[in-house]
Amino acid sequence: xxxxxxxxxxxxxxxxxxxxxxxxxxxxxxxxxxxxxxxxxxxxxxxxxxxxxxxxxxxxxxxxxxxxxxxxxxxxxxxxxxxxxxxxxxxxxxxxxxxxxxxxxxxxxxxxxxxxxxxxxxxxxxxxxxxxxxxxxx
Numbered sequence: 059x060x061x062x063x064x065x066x067x068x069x070x071x072x073x074x075x076x077x078x079x080x081x082x083x084x085x086x087x088x089x090x091x092x093x094x095x096x097x098x099x100x101x102x103x104x105x106x107x108x109x110x111x112x113x114x115x116x117x118x119x120x121x122x123x124x125x126x127x128x129x130x131x132x133x134x135x136x137x138x139x140x141x142x143x144x145x146x147x148x149x150x151x152x153x154x155x156x157x158x159x160x161x162x163x164x165x166x167x168x169x170x171x172x173x174x175x176x177x178x179x180x181x182x183x184x185x186x187x188x189x190x191x192x193x194x195x196x
Contacts, residue, residue, distance in 0.1 A: 068098055077108040144178070167194040 066074040092098065100106040112124040113136075120131035150157040152173065163171035167190065168179050181190040 065098065068095070069102055073101070077110045150176075 062074055062079060065078055069078070097106070101108065109123070109127075109129055111127065111129075114122045114124045116122075116134075117128065119128075121129045121134060123129060144159045150159075150173075157170075157173060159170065162173060165171060168177050170176055170178070179191045179194045181188060
């Protein structure tokens, strides 16, 4: 894809293949993109780095990785995926019957079938959250 080709020219092919090439199709999940390339400039200037690995355990100084490497860190940001839960896992019921959201139709991005007076707005998971919520609100 054009995004990864451009990034390869900026950061180098090895860096992009190791840490920026997802195991999924682009836009199936979130993509790390920064319009002004601030993040990429920090990486290129060696002021920040991305490490693609699996965490074995946290240590006093950072993270022990499953590859055997140790990563010293002042700040740790984990990106483990996006898992949405409707109603924050609270038990919703109508007439003492539990609501099974997975069996309902979600209409116009805000209403559930057979669930009167309940509205919910979900944003996009692969673009700006507020973009979708703004569309639903109109």
